[in-house]
Amino acid sequence: MSALNQAIEHELRDAISSRSDELVALASELVKRPSTLGEEESAQRIVEDRLRDSGFSIARVQPDTAAALSDPTAGYPPLSYDGRTSVVGVREGSGGGRSLHLSGHIDVVPVDRTEDWRFEPWAGAIADGRLWGRGAGDMKGGLAAYLVAVAAISDVCGDRLRGDLIFSSVIEEECGGNGMWSVLRAGYQAAATLIGESTGMRLGHAGVGVVWARLTARGEVGHAESSGRYGPFDALAEAIGALRALEAAINAKVDDRVFADAAAWPYAMTVGRVSGGVWASSAPGELVANVRFGFGREYLPADVQARIREAVAQAAPTVEVTFEGFRAAAYCHGTVGELSHALSVAHESVLGSEVRPVAFTATTDARFVLGPCYCYGPLAGNMHGVDEWVDISSLQETAAVIALVAADWAM
Numbered sequence: 001m002s003a004l005n006q007a008i009e010h011e012l013r014d015a016i017s018s019r020s021d022e023l024v025a026l027a028s029e030l031v032k033r034p035s036t037l038g039e040e041e042s043a044q045r046i047v048e049d050r051l052r053d054s055g056f057s058i059a060r061v062q063p064d065t066a067a068a069l070s071d072p073t074a075g076y077p078p079l080s081y082d083g084r085t086s087v088v089g090v091r092e093g094s095g096g097g098r099s100l101h102l103s104g105h106i107d108v109v110p111v112d113r114t115e116d117w118r119f120e121p122w123a124g125a126i127a128d129g130r131l132w133g134r135g136a137g138d139m140k141g142g143l144a145a146y147l148v149a150v151a152a153i154s155d156v157c158g159d160r161l162r163g164d165l166i167f168s169s170v171i172e173e174e175c176g177g178n179g180m181w182s183v184l185r186a187g188y189q190a191a192a193t194l195i196g197e198s199t200g201m202r203l204g205h206a207g208v209g210v211v212w213a214r215l216t217a218r219g220e221v222g223h224a225e226s227s228g229r230y231g232p233f234d235a236l237a238e239a240i241g242a243l244r245a246l247e248a249a250i251n252a253k254v255d256d257r258v259f260a261d262a263a264a265w266p267y268a269m270t271v272g273r274v275s276g277g278v279w280a281s282s283a284p285g286e287l288v289a290n291v292r293f294g295f296g297r298e299y300l301p302a303d304v305q306a307r308i309r310e311a312v313a314q315a316a317p318t319v320e321v322t323f324e325g326f327r328a329a330a331y332c333h334g335t336v337g338e339l340s341h342a343l344s345v346a347h348e349s350v351l352g353s354e355v356r357p358v359a360f361t362a363t364t365d366a367r368f369v370l371g372p373c374y375c376y377g378p379l380a381g382n383m384h385g386v387d388e389w390v391d392i393s394s395l396q397e398t399a400a401v402i403a404l405v406a407a408d409w410a411m
């Protein structure tokens, strides 16, 4: 380590090793709380208790709906914030040191195809060196690793920490980001920020822009005998076809090396959800398609919204376009600086190899952070899919790296 002496490094590594069972149990316990949108509180209480045990003073941060709506890069609030908050813990340093914000999101996406899962999605099963379940990789494993890291730091470094540690467990990362957005807006900002998303122990420094659009096609409800030729589905199909063409245009020539190097088709459009209708022989009154649209740094979310609106208006003027969830700008944090240096040194010390940078073709809460900010966390697979998992040894490694970085940074 640079500033960290070897004795402290060994003590921290030992403290993490002695908490290895605790780390797996904590990650599993978090998976057992199905913290989908609106159901975050039960899992948040676990995080709050842990932070309190590690000497953090706790605050809760509730997003302001009106303020979010009027900020062009905040999310559209998906539902009421009554009883729904992010947990923020602060452990004040003795003064004169650098502050560090460690963060993760508590929300998880819903389960699809439960019958196809090898392990029950909310059981937190442990097998084959992995923790299985919805949220194991995205991102309760990383959150648990970061919690164990700060517990170890509290034990080992205690009063020797000069900089403040901030820890946040935020809501709504999966649908707009208003959890992190409101935590930062409430003043919980530090000189550097790390987010425990599963990066496979790589330095996640960039993410594409994302907007969500809701396409609604309406028709007259009635018997199928008199509703041939063209209906709401056909209108919807034309609208989706127009958006596919827009997607192809945006991906045709990607000049931005950050995302061109990340994937051959970095800006993906997904029709994630389709709903409506009640009966095959009844013309539907309304069909809805929920679309996720990716884009690069050359656009603002509002630009992409305008292009989506325009494309649908031309191809299928009867289809209504509204926006919900994300209006996330693409972001890219530079990979050179004090934080990346501290992380590289700690990573090399724990894993014996160089840390590699990675750009995501998705978004993360890192887009809201103005100072240096990276995602760094365990190895995981099948995120948002069937049989989501996180690798247990990489959880231990994440906890060790984060403990070393935080101690180096804040002591």
Ligand SMILES: [Zn+2]
Pocket (backbone or CB within 6 Å): 105, 138, 139, 173, 197
């Ligand atoms: Zn995530």
